[in-house]
Amino acid sequence: MPGLNHELQGEQNNMTQQHFHAVVWLDHLQARIFHLGLSGTQEVILHPQMPTRHIHHKANSIASGHVHESEEFLSHILHAVSDAGEILILGPSGAKIELARYIREQNPAVGGRIVAVESADHPTDGEIVAYAKRYFRIGIVRSAAGHG
Numbered sequence: 001m002p003g004l005n006h007e008l009q010g011e012q013n014n015m016t017q018q019h020f021h022a023v024v025w026l027d028h029l030q031a032r033i034f035h036l037g038l039s040g041t042q043e044v045i046l047h048p049q050m051p052t053r054h055i056h057h058k059a060n061s062i063a064s065g066h067v068h069e070s071e072e073f074l075s076h077i078l079h080a081v082s083d084a085g086e087i088l089i090l091g092p093s094g095a096k097i098e099l100a101r102y103i104r105e106q107n108p109a110v111g112g113r114i115v116a117v118e119s120a121d122h123p124t125d126g127e128i129v130a131y132a133k134r135y136f137r138i139g140i141v142r143s144a145a146g147h148g
Contacts, residue, residue: 022084023132024077025120026091026099031073032125033080036132038139043125044080048073074102078110087113088135090120090128 021036033044048070077099081087087103087110089096096117104111116135123131133139 020085021136022081023088025128031077086115089117092121
């Protein structure tokens, strides 16, 4: 239906304008994505579609012991943040670095909008949103002095 597609595009454009910032918190079990803006916050939770994997190491092994994220999982996260103007990536492990690398390699335009990759253990949703609002200075009145 042509009208439906047009309505969805309008909603997507409206969401992009209202939710300019995105913050992603991820580990190997899930990605919690928050789109933030002056009009509020929208949350998406993604889970990798794979069975739990266990890694066993032998003594003196060179491998890190971390499970690498599936490309499909990373692709879904990339799609979920592709319309954000600025992206903050948080997480407790190497998954955040792997995601940033994946986004930069797969879509350099979106990768260029990654403003930071930072460590964060296992915060609550409220803590993630509060941190992102402080980071992006959402709701903070900015001084116009010095800008011209």
